[in-house]
Amino acid sequence: MSDLIRWEKKFKVGNSRIDSQHRKLFHLVNELYKAMQRGEAQERLDVILDELARYTDYHFRDEEGIFNATAYPEKENHCAFHRELIEKVQDLQKRRASGEILITVETLEFLKDWVSRHIMKTDQGLRPYIQIDDAGDTEAVESRD
Ligand SMILES: [Fe+2]
Ligand SMILES: [Fe+2]
Numbered sequence: 001m002s003d004l005i006r007w008e009k010k011f012k013v014g015n016s017r018i019d020s021q022h023r024k025l026f027h028l029v030n031e032l033y034k035a036m037q038r039g040e041a042q043e044r045l046d047v048i049l050d051e052l053a054r055y056t057d058y059h060f061r062d063e064e065g066i067f068n069a070t071a072y073p074e075k076e077n078h079c080a081f082h083r084e085l086i087e088k089v090q091d092l093q094k095r096r097a098s099g100e101i102l103i104t105v106e107t108l109e110f111l112k113d114w115v116s117r118h119i120m121k122t123d124q125g126l127r128p129y130i131q132i133d134d135a136g137d138t139e140a141v142e143s144r145d
Contacts, residue, residue: 001037003030004030004108005026006026010120011120013123013126013130014127014130015131018062018066018126018130021058021059022115022123024059025056026115027054028051029111032045032103032111036105038102041127042102050093051122053086056089060082060085063123064078064082067126067129072125072131081118089104
């Protein structure tokens with residue numbers, strides 16, 4: 001079964017901690033897609049969507065913690081983008097819980113597009129401010145002002 005979104009080099013932002021979290025986000029989007037292709041019940045898709053929502057929240061907090069410790073100038077805008085997606089997904093979850101909507105291919109396309117565009121357009125801007133520790137540990141670059 002094919003993936004909806006494939007991890008490629010172009011998505012790397014050069015920080016092993018952030019990159020591995022992004023890969024996990026891709027994985028969860030693909031899990032949701034595959035479950036849908038298998039014809040799983042909406043209740044099963046809800047479970048995966050909940051996991052994706054939790055992991056997204058975790059990732060955003062972690063990423064914000066990393067860039068807030070640097071001289072990255074777009075902190076506020078970046079956090080606003082994150083909040084926008086969190087609210088959108090919470091809205092989806094609420095409307096699913098009330099039976100108002102179904103999780104559809106369009107839902108998946110929205111999530112895929114949001115994640116890939118955010119990484120390419122916004123997270124890539126973090127590149128000059130974050131550094132990789134090859135030992136696998138990541139440290140934020142200190143603010144220089
Ligand atoms: Fe981000
Ligand atoms: Fe990110």
